[in-house]
Amino acid sequence: MNYVVKTFVSLVVAGTLGACSIFSSDESEQPAELVDFDEEFSLNRDWSVNVGDGQGSRYNRLKPVIVGDTLFAASEDGEVYAIDKASGDVLWRERTGEIITGGVGAGGNMVLLGTRDARVFALEQSTGDFLWEASVSSEVLAAPASDGRLVAVQTVDGRLIALEPSDGRQRWVYETTVPALSLRGNSQPVIVGNVVIAGFSNGMVAGVDANNGFLMWEERIAVPQGRYDIERIIDIDGDPVVVGNVVYMGSYQGNLMGLDVQSGRIVWGMPGSTYQGLALGLGNIYWVDSFSQVHAVQNNTERTVWQNDSLRLRRATAPATFNNFVAVADFEGYLHVLSQIDGSFVARTRVDRDGVRAPVVAEGRSIYVYGNSGRLSAYSLP
Template identity: 65%
Template sequence: MIVSLGVLISACGIFSDDEVEQPRELVDIDASVELEELWTANIGNGQGDSYLHLGPSIDGQYIYAAANNGEVYSLNKETGDRQWQRDTDDVISGAIGVGGGMVVYGTLDAQVVALDADNGDELWRSSVSSEILAAPQTDGRRVVAQTVDGRLLALDAENGEQVWAYESSVPALSLRGSSKPIITGNTVVSGFANGMVAALDATDGFIMWEERVAVPQGRYDIERIIDIDGDPVLIGGTVYVGSFQGNLMGLDLQSGRIVWGMPGSTYRSLTLGLGNVYWANSESHLFAVQNNTDSEVWENDDLRLRRVTSPVAFNNYLAVGDFEGYLHLLSQIDGRIVGRTRVDSDGLRSNIVADGRMLYVYGNSGRLVAYRLP
């Protein structure tokens, strides 16, 4: 059974005076950073009516984005000019990956679809075992995708035929979401709803290592949820990952050996900068922890329960979005909110993309906005 975060928060009992605690109201800030809006594009119906995380991806000079109603766009990342648009008949639920000259996405009716990155023409589509909620990834040789039934599948990028499959156990109850796999060299790394991270050989699916990030605790299924929904992040030779109601860990890419770890509950991705690991816990408190230690540098609870996106390191700042559609900039040094702008009144859910001095923010309604530090 898959549950949304809102249902989970209510069920877990975050209460105040016998009523569910409400998200913290925003207070005025003394802004010291003003982002410059460069361009805006409308991408179909955006996230649609389901709890999806359809994030954009950058490759070279272009940014690619997809909407739940099947629209896929390629835009010049500097100007927002449209390279191409395709109106597919798909209900897109996992988007978007790009690499090796192709754009790939997953659908609600269990298909992986590959388009030509230059013109949007369909190259192939392949049926898989169940729906896909995270963006497939490709290096031009393999396309890898995680399905909600706990499988990680590798497809031949030439024709979409399945090459290998890895199966993980699926808990009785889990969050609605999946971890996006990463491909680096000849290694595929992904996290799963059972709290495991696995690294596999991209050629044949040979298991290089498996490591448990979290162990289920408690009597009831809802207490035992330990999903890894945040995407693994590779920095140097270390894979950083966190689990819900579990731990944060840094794992050696080659061996899976734990090189850093601490308790923490998150359903978002981690990020690094200025010698710190940054993360948002399941109550949307933001933290900076000195890398390779459990020493807390700062904590900011100004956005408590505002369902923030994964923090993204951006120059000397962290960028996060929230459920009311505000984009917040925090100082990496002390965690103060130093800038804020509203992007989409329907909210922000998909991860923000940073590229040099540029930020790309994709709102729930389908509004894609490019910002630049002045």
């Protein structure tokens, strides 16, 4: 087979693979050594805050979220922080006492969190005050989403659940089939107008009516192949990216696709294997493949603009675009900044010696990196 999943923790009850790294058929191949280069500039570290125990031991990818001037972050051991994104000042901190595995979501003046024991919590954005909690069908590994009209939650048993934003009562449930084996993770649902869009571990993307949970459209972006369950893994674990009327998603051992939000019609697609989200900028689509190689493809085509193989097997995070650059972090805790023009490295700094799994968050000229140890740092262009 073309890809081999090497697990760093044992199979859990839900039938998922935890802490996965993707290796070539030569299992002796080691992660690429970093090569020195002439930096075009040095990133400024503006501030750093320690957030609980960070990603913890369960291969979480708890991604911070920005709302206005505030950045929200959560740790596996249940600490939730609201931080001024410019100064790094902690505006409030709450200790929930929960094991958080899905977070952080935000919308409708709520901070939303999913837990290992199948619950969803909502806190008030400005104060951190507890609003409500709701029980769902199984563990939540992706951040809940809300537009203020509903809260959308995906669970590891293949369900997309809508909750009332006022009190967490269940509004509807959309169910899919779950394969025998999958990677540990889920993609975050997105709400676009009257459509809730979610990608599942069976390689399907569904557009569901936000009002009643009725299926509006469904599209397969990966087809399982091979004799063994491990060869047939086709998870969609990267968060969707919506640009205009198109939602972009990728699957492991499958394809990358852009789908029309209202109809699910395929407007762009190409073969590709990823368990990360995509990013767009300068007319390109940026993605990190299962070997951690970074690609730029011209939007609406399959033409490769550039490919950077220097991070091969370094478990690079999903790409984030800012200014004229693409940023990713890796398992040794290095933040890499690449040119969107040609994919060359322009800057690098080490942010966390325990590594980085959570996707980098970028806005304007700033990058926010949440390391595995719990160190959340803000960097900016000079």
